[in-house]
Amino acid sequence: MPELQFREAIRAAMVEEMERDEDIFLMGEEVAEYNGAYKVSQGMLDQFGSERVIDTPISELGFAGLGIGAAMNGLRPIIEFMTWNFSFVAFDQVVNNAPNIRYMSGGQFKIPIVFRGPNGAAGQLAATHNNSVESLYSNFPGLKVVCPSNPDDAKGLLKTSIRDDDPVLFLESELMYGMKGEVSDADDYTLPIGTARIAREGDDVTIVAHSKSYWRAMEAAEELAKEGYDAEVIDPRTIKPLDIETIVQSVQKTNRCVVVDESNPFASFASEIAFQIQDQAFDWLDAPLVRVTAPDTPAPYAGNLMDEYMPSAKEVIQAAKRVMYVD
Numbered sequence: 001m002p003e004l005q006f007r008e009a010i011r012a013a014m015v016e017e018m019e020r021d022e023d024i025f026l027m028g029e030e031v032a033e034y035n036g037a038y039k040v041s042q043g044m045l046d047q048f049g050s051e052r053v054i055d056t057p058i059s060e061l062g063f064a065g066l067g068i069g070a071a072m073n074g075l076r077p078i079i080e081f082m083t084w085n086f087s088f089v090a091f092d093q094v095v096n097n098a099p100n101i102r103y104m105s106g107g108q109f110k111i112p113i114v115f116r117g118p119n120g121a122a123g124q125l126a127a128t129h130n131n132s133v134e135s136l137y138s139n140f141p142g143l144k145v146v147c148p149s150n151p152d153d154a155k156g157l158l159k160t161s162i163r164d165d166d167p168v169l170f171l172e173s174e175l176m177y178g179m180k181g182e183v184s185d186a187d188d189y190t191l192p193i194g195t196a197r198i199a200r201e202g203d204d205v206t207i208v209a210h211s212k213s214y215w216r217a218m219e220a221a222e223e224l225a226k227e228g229y230d231a232e233v234i235d236p237r238t239i240k241p242l243d244i245e246t247i248v249q250s251v252q253k254t255n256r257c258v259v260v261d262e263s264n265p266f267a268s269f270a271s272e273i274a275f276q277i278q279d280q281a282f283d284w285l286d287a288p289l290v291r292v293t294a295p296d297t298p299a300p301y302a303g304n305l306m307d308e309y310m311p312s313a314k315e316v317i318q319a320a321k322r323v324m325y326v327d
Contacts, residue, residue: 001152001182007040009151009183010116010172013158014041014078016188018048021076024162025052027063028080028117037082038118038177064090064115068098071113076162081117084133084171098167099142110165116158119147119171120212120262121299121310130299132263134210135272137169138240144168144193145239149214151181153237156191164193171239173212196243198250202230205320206250208273209260210236213292213311217260220316231320239269247273248281255286256323260311265293287323292316 004012018024025048026041032055035042045053056063060081067077081087087094094115101109120132138145146161146168148154154172161168183189199214200221209217214235221231232250236242251257257277261270270291277289292311300306321327 001185003180004151004155004183005177006151006154006172006179006181007038007177009155010040010158011042011044012183013155013162015044015047017159017162018044018052023074024076024078025054025070026078026080027054027056027067029056029058029082031055031080036080038174040177041080060086060090061093064093065097067113068093068101068111071111072101072109076112078114078116078162081115083122083129083174084117084119085129085131087115087117087133094169095137095140095143099140102166103142111167112165114158114161114168114170116170117172118174118177120173121294121306122174124301124303124306125299126301127298132261132294134171134239135263135267135269138269138272142166144241145171146193146237147171147210147239148237149176149211149235151179152183153191153197153235155183156189157193157237159188160190160193163190168193171211175212191237193238194241194243195237196246197235197237198232198246199235200231200233202232202254204230204254205232205256205258205324206247206254207231207233207258207260207316207320208236208247209233210239210269211262213260213262216311216313216316219313220320223313223317224320229320229324229326242272242276244276244280248277251277251281252284255284257285257289258292258316258319258323259289260292260316262294262311264296265291266296268293287325290319290323292319
């Protein structure tokens with residue numbers, strides 16, 4: 001299997017789908033002439049031309065709405081937000097129009113649109129550029145929310161998202177764009193939305209983590225293994241729909257669970273996991289579930305404070321030992 005950067009895997013997914021279906025186009029700020037703010041769409045303008053790789057003004061509300069209108073008329077837009085923090089100015093389009101039009105029209109209109117771009121913290125970008133939006137957007141029926149943690153999942157899940165007839169929010173990570181990993185070279189490689197991946201099998205504690213937090217969980221699992229504790233790590237891959245069955249089955253085996261989520265804690269994805277586990281696997285729990293999240297404060301700017309703000313492998317290890325009642 002070839003090794004690709006995360007950004008290259010996303011680009012490969014878009015290119016393959018645009019070659020397959022001429023109704024697909026990419027639109028967003030700096031996606032064309034500048035080759036993408038993070039060089040995700042590098043070379044796509046030359047390959048597909050300015051009618052299918054389209055630079056927009058700095059107006060997320062406008063081009064999000066344009067994309068929804070195009071989807072209503074049979075096209076399949078990919079809308080790039082330079083960061084998901086900027087999606088807040090397009091909030092009405094993303095949460096009020098995209099997920100509701102198919103339902104309110106009695107199925108007369110499909111909305112096959114993908115909104116994608118970097119989500120979550122990306123270093124010293126201060127409070128208005130470090131939001132993790134997965135729990136926020138997962139609250140709205142009609143939206144699917146995908147959070148890949150590696151290049152292979154990014155390619156397979158994005159291709160599936162582009163083919164979906166409902167709106168999909170594809171949450172990437174700016175800090176992971178340069179990450180390299182093996183990507184399947186199978187013809188027309190896709191992965192199903194709503195299926196978790198058991199990344200590491202274990203019997204002592206279940207650790208659930210997605211996107212960047214997945215890598216902190218894997219670091220913690222390796223350190224725990226050196227001390228004789230066997231952690232099972234589950235990457236949900238998609239936040240909504242959520243493969244809660246795989247998570248519950250793991251908890252029924254390990255009897256303990258830690259959820260790692262870089263969102264702020266109140267009403268977070270980790271909170272939803274905690275509720276669903278106690279609802280479906282309460283009798284198997286030998287300890288209360290523990291969340292490892294960002295604190296309930298705006299993100300700082302100072303580098304040393306940002307290091308403390310983000311969930312760390314050390315915190316995951318401490319949480320795992322807490323649920324295992326290890327001093």
